[in-house]
Amino acid sequence: MxxxxxxxxxxxxxxxxxxxxxxxxxxxxxxxxxxxxxxxxxxxxxxxxxxxxxxxxxxxxxxxxGGHFYLGGGTPVQEACGFEDSAAEMYKYLEALTPDPDPEKLRLYCEGSVAHFHWLEAQGVPFDRSYYPGKAAMQPGRDCLIWSGNEKVWPFREIAKPAPRGHKVAFDGPDGxxxxxxxxxxxxxxxxxxxxxxxxxxxxxxxxxxxxxxxxxxxxxxxxxxxxxxxxxxxxxxxxxxxxxxxxxxxxxxxxxxxxxxxxxxxxxxxxxxxxxxxxxxxxxxxxLTSPVYPPESMIKGIMVNARGERFVAEDSYHGRSAGMLTEQPDGIAYLVLDSATFGYPPYEFFEQALVDGYETVEAMESGLGLPHGSLVKTLADYNAAAARGEDPGFHKYADWLQALDQPPYAAFDLSVGRAKFAGxxxxxxxxxxxxxxxxxxxxxxxxxxxxxxxxxxxxxxxxxxxxxxxxxxxxxxxxxxxxxxxxxxxx
Ligand SMILES: Cc1cc2nc3c(=O)[nH]c(=O)nc-3n(C[C@H](O)[C@H](O)[C@H](O)COP(=O)(O)OP(=O)(O)OC[C@H]3O[C@@H](n4cnc5c(N)ncnc54)[C@H](O)[C@@H]3O)c2cc1C
The missing domain is CATH 3.50.50.60 (FAD/NAD(P)-binding domain)
Structure with missing residues (x-):
């Protein structure tokens, strides 16, 4: 203390x-x-x-x-949007992701989640019966349900049956x-x-x-x-x-x-x-802690590498998880590597994840970023070979986001501590x-x-x-x- x-x-x-x-x-x-x-x-x-x-x-x-409430176990919104969920699956998910879980509190929260949704509505808090399918830190409009955590991220998707549980208050805009x-x-x-x-x-x-x-x-x-x-x-x-x-x-x-x-x-x-x-x-x-690099969703198909030119997180993780892992990398250095098929600009200007440069080859990107000789070349070759098979043996990125990064030119954004901005x-x-x-x-x-x-x-x-x-x-x-x-x- x-x-x-x-x-x-x-x-x-x-x-x-x-x-x-x-x-x-x-x-x-x-x-x-x-x-x-x-x-x-x-x-x-x-x-x-x-x-x-x-x-x-x-x-x-x-x-x-922003107005997300994490609720599940079969809320009226989940049901209206065709998602099955149960208090037991919600419990397993939250327990797996909580460092110091209190079983009684978790049980009460999960089993009481549907009733709590009704209570919030009874106080006047409005929720649409709608689903936002995109990957975003916050829905741009009033759509309610979103995947707002690591439900589909490995190993959590194997521990608990995934369901979207982020319920956004029906407000027409990303903030408010x-x-x-x-x-x-x-x-x-x-x-x-x-x-x-x-x-x-x-x-x-x-x-x-x-x-x-x-x-x-x-x-x-x-x-x-x-x-x-x-x-x-x-x-x-x-x-x-x-x-x-x-x-x-x-x-x-x-x-x-x-x-x-x-x-x-x-x-x-x-x-x-x-x-x-x-x-x-x-x-x-x-x-x-956060510094989201998506939307556009294509950015999730890129890879994040540290100063050793190695990946350190499944890039489809919730942005708070990626940011936390990033701060643990040597000197807090990290880059988001994209090819021309996945390129886009991170949306939030205040996070200042600057484009370092575009490169014709992976070798040029590796030396341009000052990464150890051969490191990024190997990381990308391994990633691309596995992605072509629909696999990601190192980090198990969800299949939706697996795509070989082999369309030059390439680009890198600087996500490093001290250069990019973070909020928390x-x-x-x-x-x-x-x-x-x-x-x-x-x-x-x-x-x-x-x-x-x-x-x-x-x-x-x-x-x-x-x-x-x-x-x-x-x-x-x-x-x-x-x-x-x-x-x-x-x-x-
Ligand atoms: C930009 C942003 C977006 C976020 N989006 C989400 C989201 O979408 N979903 C989510 O779950 N969480 C979100 N969070 C986190 C979430 O907003 C907070 O954790 C949550 O609002 C805390 O609620 P609270 O009632 O405990 O505190 P608060 O809402 O901060 O209320 C505490 C109140 O206590 C008052 N107070 C403080 N000291 C005293 C004192 N000595 N005497 C009298 N009054 C005092 C304060 O003025 C304040 O009004 C977000 C946070 C931020 C900053």
Whole structure:
């Protein structure tokens, strides 16, 4: 654990509180998708809820998300689009791709996925009954279902029967699905009678002499206020990618010129508040990293090579997986090699994967890229010979993307760390139970404290195993569980 995470804000006692400005059942810290779902869950349990949000309105990072929710097991969209799926196959897939899987949470998430889809729709979050067949980081239009992970990537396609599970909110464009989802969730929160205070920044938790969390201190307009929670406090305050110290100490493996994906609220406040009450942080070095090179899909038929001229990943992997593997290559150097039949330009200008050059021969490309003599020639010869047979013995790239790269001229794009740009956000968070209670290092629950979303450790755990939609999926699923459980607790 870093010095920073060992140095959380002070945990206050009742004697530090001269006057309670609010007295409620459940306090939710943070009005993103996890907080909204927690507030709704607590209202479903009949609890009074106070929502505190440091920004001037709802949204958080959820409000700038693309809008994928990772759901399966036979959702109405999967059924309408003719895809068979089951909770058991979804479980096998997520378990295989999660470094530290919690069987109970995974089971609940997979078995509850269809019901959760219906719950999201009941809150007004819209999903079309349509499928986007292309390979893209985000659907360009409002089509719903997409392959948003590594389902067809080896060995996962042999471990679990593949099914597309990325459900995009019905928004007409590549970005904006998260904002639309948040508009509907925020309206549902308002309609549910939740008291919301904006520009209110949670600063310290307050615990009784038994260590039970009974409220918090927040600041607003330069004033200090205290709110008492008869049942519980739910931390739903986002991640820590914007916390400079945590970025330096915990996420030192990430490119230093990273485009940090998030809002100012992702400063680690939720995590640190949880630690102050005894909560255990998990996976603080884990993060999502990306630098997608597709669409066009033809780019997936190219190969990625490192400074040794060797491949290092199945190129049809989800872009977060490829990016994670790329950072582990010598000096972070990698190129995407294409021939004239597969050539295209990576679509996102801000990732700056520059065209190095075009080359008439593989030998010229090898020396132009400064790769060891004979390395790229051998890699491509082996790849082409196997691809012509419809095979990829080294990396098992899916048959759809296997094509010999033998049509000169050739081209290479520079994907290297320090030259191309990468984007990412943190994935570590507080250890929590299946009901989202914050846990100590010994596994016991911190009474009166819950956490969900980007400040908790649940389904989305690392970039190699990431599937788009698991963050919003778990934030809303475990957020609602947190609220329901917290709201049904008897008053302290
Ligand atoms: C560009 C982008 C695209 C993404 N696309 C997807 C996607 O399509 N699918 C997916 O699953 N994931 C996606 N993600 C990740 C996903 O958006 C986040 O993991 C998720 O939104 C986290 O939700 P949350 O409710 O935990 O946090 P947030 O939505 O960030 O909400 C936390 C809230 O807490 C508030 N807060 C922070 N500190 C305090 C404090 N001390 N007191 C009071 N309030 C506080 C913040 O202001 C914020 O409003 C994307 C992320 C980015 C940046």
């Amino acid at each position: 870093s010095a920073l995470s060992q140095n959380p804000p002070a945990l206050l006692t009742e004697s530090d509180v001269a006057h309670w400005d609010h007295d409620t059942d459940v306090i939710v810290v943070g009005f993103g998708s996890a907080g909204a779902s927690a507030a709704l869950g607590a209202r479903e349990s009949g609890a009074r809820v106070l929502m505190l949000e440091r920004a001037s309105g709802p949204g958080g990072t959820s409000g700038i998300a 699905g998260g904002a639309l989802a948040m508009q509907h969730l925020a309206r549902a929160v308002e309609n549910a009678g939740v008291e919301c205070v904006f520009d209110a920044r949670a600063a310290n938790l307050v615990a009784d002499t038994n260590g039970r969390v009974i409220g918090l201190r927040y600041t607003r307009d330069g004033q200090t206020k205290h709110a008492r929670a008869g049942s519980a406090v739910v931390l739903a305050a986002g991640g820590y990618i914007m916390n400079e110290q945590m970025f330096e100490q915990e996420l030192a493996w990430m490119p230093r010129d990273l485009i940090k994906h998030g809002t100012a609220g992702d400063d680690g406040a939720g995590l640190l508040l949880g630690i102050s009450a005894g909560g255990a942080p998990m996976g603080l070095h884990q993060a999502f 956000f943190s994935l570590g968070g507080l250890s929590t139970s299946a009901d989202a209670e914050v846990r100590r290092g010994d596994g016991s629950a911190v009474p009166g404290l819950y956490a969900a979303g980007a400040c908790a450790w649940n389904i989305a755990q690392d970039t190699r195993g990431y599937s788009s939609g698991t963050c919003l999926g778990e934030a809303t699923f475990f957020g609602r569980r947190a609220g329901r459980h917290a709201g049904s607790k008897p008053q302290a």
